Amino acid sequence: MIDLLGLVPAILRVSTPLILAGLGVHVSSRAGVLNIGIEGMMLAGALAGVVVSALTQNVWLGLAAALVSGAVLAAMLSGAIHLLRADLILSGIALNMAAIAGTTLGLFALTGDKGISGSLPSLVLPSLTIPLIENIPILGPILSGHNILTYAALLAVPLVALLVTRTPLGLAMRAVGENPEAAAATGIPVLRVQVTALLISGLFAGAAGAFLSMGYVSWFSQNMTAGRGFIALAADVMGFGYAWGTLAAALLLGATEAITLSLQGFGVPSELLQAIPYLVPVLAMVIHARRRKLHEDD
Amino acid sequence: MIRNALAEAALTVAVVIAVVALVLVPLALTQPDPMGVVTTFLFGPFRNLRYLGNIVELATPSMFCGLAVALILRAGMFNLGVEGAFFLGGLGTVAAALLLPLPAPLLAPAALLVGAVVGSSVCVVPGVLRARYGASELVSSLMLNFAALFIGLYVLNVLLRDPAAGAMVSFKIPADAKLPKLIEGNRIHLGTLLALLACGLGAVYLFRTAGGFESRIVGANPNFAGHLGLAVRNIGLRAQVIGGLIAALGGGIEMLGLYQRFSWQALPGNGWTGVTVAILARDHPALVIPAALFLGWMQVGGDLVARNFDVPNEAVGLMQALLLVTVTAAALTRNPKLLRAFGARTGASA
Numbered sequence: 001m002i003d004l005l006g007l008v009p010a011i012l013r014v015s016t017p018l019i020l021a022g023l024g025v026h027v028s029s030r031a032g033v034l035n036i037g038i039e040g041m042m043l044a045g046a047l048a049g050v051v052v053s054a055l056t057q058n059v060w061l062g063l064a065a066a067l068v069s070g071a072v073l074a075a076m077l078s079g080a081i082h083l084l085r086a087d088l089i090l091s092g093i094a095l096n097m098a099a100i101a102g103t104t105l106g107l108f109a110l111t112g113d114k115g116i117s118g119s120l121p122s123l124v125l126p127s128l129t130i131p132l133i134e135n136i137p138i139l140g141p142i143l144s145g146h147n148i149l150t151y152a153a154l155l156a157v158p159l160v161a162l163l164v165t166r167t168p169l170g171l172a173m174r175a176v177g178e179n180p181e182a183a184a185a186t187g188i189p190v191l192r193v194q195v196t197a198l199l200i201s202g203l204f205a206g207a208a209g210a211f212l213s214m215g216y217v218s219w220f221s222q223n224m225t226a227g228r229g230f231i232a233l234a235a236d237v238m239g240f241g242y243a244w245g246t247l248a249a250a251l252l253l254g255a256t257e258a259i260t261l262s263l264q265g266f267g268v269p270s271e272l273l274q275a276i277p278y279l280v281p282v283l284a285m286v287i288h289a290r291r292r293k294l295h296e297d298d
Numbered sequence: 299m300i301r302n303a304l305a306e307a308a309l310t311v312a313v314v315i316a317v318v319a320l321v322l323v324p325l326a327l328t329q330p331d332p333m334g335v336v337t338t339f340l341f342g343p344f345r346n347l348r349y350l351g352n353i354v355e356l357a358t359p360s361m362f363c364g365l366a367v368a369l370i371l372r373a374g375m376f377n378l379g380v381e382g383a384f385f386l387g388g389l390g391t392v393a394a395a396l397l398l399p400l401p402a403p404l405l406a407p408a409a410l411l412v413g414a415v416v417g418s419s420v421c422v423v424p425g426v427l428r429a430r431y432g433a434s435e436l437v438s439s440l441m442l443n444f445a446a447l448f449i450g451l452y453v454l455n456v457l458l459r460d461p462a463a464g465a466m467v468s469f470k471i472p473a474d475a476k477l478p479k480l481i482e483g484n485r486i487h488l489g490t491l492l493a494l495l496a497c498g499l500g501a502v503y504l505f506r507t508a509g510g511f512e513s514r515i516v517g518a519n520p521n522f523a524g525h526l527g528l529a530v531r532n533i534g535l536r537a538q539v540i541g542g543l544i545a546a547l548g549g550g551i552e553m554l555g556l557y558q559r560f561s562w563q564a565l566p567g568n569g570w571t572g573v574t575v576a577i578l579a580r581d582h583p584a585l586v587i588p589a590a591l592f593l594g595w596m597q598v599g600g601d602l603v604a605r606n607f608d609v610p611n612e613a614v615g616l617m618q619a620l621l622l623v624t625v626t627a628a629a630l631t632r633n634p635k636l637l638r639a640f641g642a643r644t645g646a647s648a
Binding site for chain 2: 034036080083085086087090091094101105108109227237271272274275278279281288289290292293
């Protein structure tokens with residue numbers, strides 16, 4: 001019924017934005033900033049990538065624009081919570097609202113269409129075929145031929161793990177996330193650390209958005225992130241604070257989505273399968289919270 | 299005291315006006331007739347009774363959702379399941395109206411009750427998980443919103459779908475279950491009165507009952523409440539149950555008041571609007587009413603501008619987002635210098 005080998009590239013494809021955005025959430029959460037606005041940052045990145053790649057006819061400039069726009073929104077979120085001292089969660093919700101509205105306005109201004117960027121000649125990020133490996137019978141199609149951002153996402157996992165666990169910045173981030181007052185007392189510049197973490201988070205969100213509109217599909221459509229940012233949030237929660245955990249969770253959630261897609265048309269209730277990526281994290285949270293509570297009660 | 303409270307209110311109003319201008323003016327300048335855009339947005343909604351009716355009609359679900367969010371936030375809980383509760387409440391109500399074999403006078407109340415109980419689960423489950431295991435109600439409610447959406451769409455597809463209709467919509471809601479219209483010539487229905495009543499009752503509950511008092515203490519300082527011997531967890535959970543029931547009831551009332559069939563294919567967004575309403579109302583149930591009417595006015599104004607000019611009504615979404623940030627921004631609305639400029643006595647540390 002299902003071609004299991006054929007499913008591997010599909011899972012990687014669906015998981016790529018979840019890994020990228022999940023890492024983004026992971027980094028900011030370490031510094032104590034729960035980035036609810038990740039969904040909106042992805043959306044902005046998706047539009048910026050399409051628009052700039054269409055205008056410049058240079059796919060790398062498109063990618064760069066996506067990264068930058070994710071970071072710009074992250075800077076705006078930081079401005080809201082640090083400068084204006086607004087509530088973090090409410091600002092995140094506001095950022096998502098603003099991104100849906102803003103990208104629609106932007107798309108309409110450029111194309112006269114509110115729904116889809118079909119009239120823009122935007123580009124697609126290339127896929128990478130690895131010489132020699134691509135010719136190996138079974139491993140070839142699994143390892144080779146994926147979008148360049150898929151490889152980037154997988155490579156980013158150890159880098160983020162290193163950043164968080166082995167660098168001074170990572171240590172400062174975790175100290176700030178654990179207890180900002182104590183961190184400040186030891187001389188850690190709390191504000192600078194949180195802003196840096198948020199900006200990194202925004203870059204990852206922008207990359208995730210670029211993958212959606214310049215890899216997963218080749219256009220931008222209204223609200224195309226469709227809740228993926230929230231699944232990324234879940235992936236971080238399920239990762240229990242580890243970058244590798246976030247990767248595992250993103251792959252698991254991506255696999256569920258990929259299987260859902262491949263089962264469509266087989267009479268399986270696809271709506272119920274679509275609910276699974278949102279139910280699994282809740283279960284994982286309960287298990288995690290319960291274990292922590294048992295631990296504390298000892 | 300009163301002087302300072304007035305200054306705070308005046309400052310909030312000033313911030314709101316500034317935000318509307320900040321979005322409206324640049325967009326108006328992109329049009330050949332900027333003044334037309336501005337006047338259409340500001341005064342268009344008052345031009346005739348039908349538009350005024352639209353404001354009230356849009357404000358009704360916002361009152362339910364805003365009240366629900368306000369009661370939840372007051373207890374110090376950050377449960378965003380209101381969005382999913384509103385959706386599932388609408389679906390549950392329509393399902394009950396279609397499936398329950400009840401006579402006319404009982405059908406609507408019974409359907410609304412079923413919808414409220416079913417829909418509230420989106421708020422109640424995160425509440426229980428928080429109370430029992432200490433799991434973040436914020437993240438789990440965000441997840442359950444989408445779970446509720448897809449499970450709801452499954453129920454719609456399998457149980458309620460009308461095969462004769464072209465799209466994925468339910469069978470027609472029976473006429474017996476519809477809420478009566480109040481005024482000829484527009485779509486205002488009984489639900490609006492229920493929304494006003496709910497906000498009034500919410501204010502009484504929060505400020506005149508022991509339960510509401512407990513909830514405010516827990517919200518203001520959970521540690522203090524714990525030392526007083528209050529059952530902090532249960533009080534937090536209670537607020538989320540009440541909020542979930544109100545939001546889900548709002549979804550059901552929206553369906554029975556305005557819709558022919560259940561036709562939502564995505565989360566309708568009323569819960570998020572409810573968050574903005576509650577924030578504008580400073581989590582006060584009675585102030586939810588003007589806040590909801592204000593957002594309704596903005597939406598009608600935005601729609602009128604979209605219909606007459608080349609400015610999509612998403613501009614209103616941008617205003618809502620900015621309001622959410624600026625009104626909660628301590629550096630703006632709690633700024634002693636600005637408060638003094640608006641007439642507060644010096645040393646105001648509200």
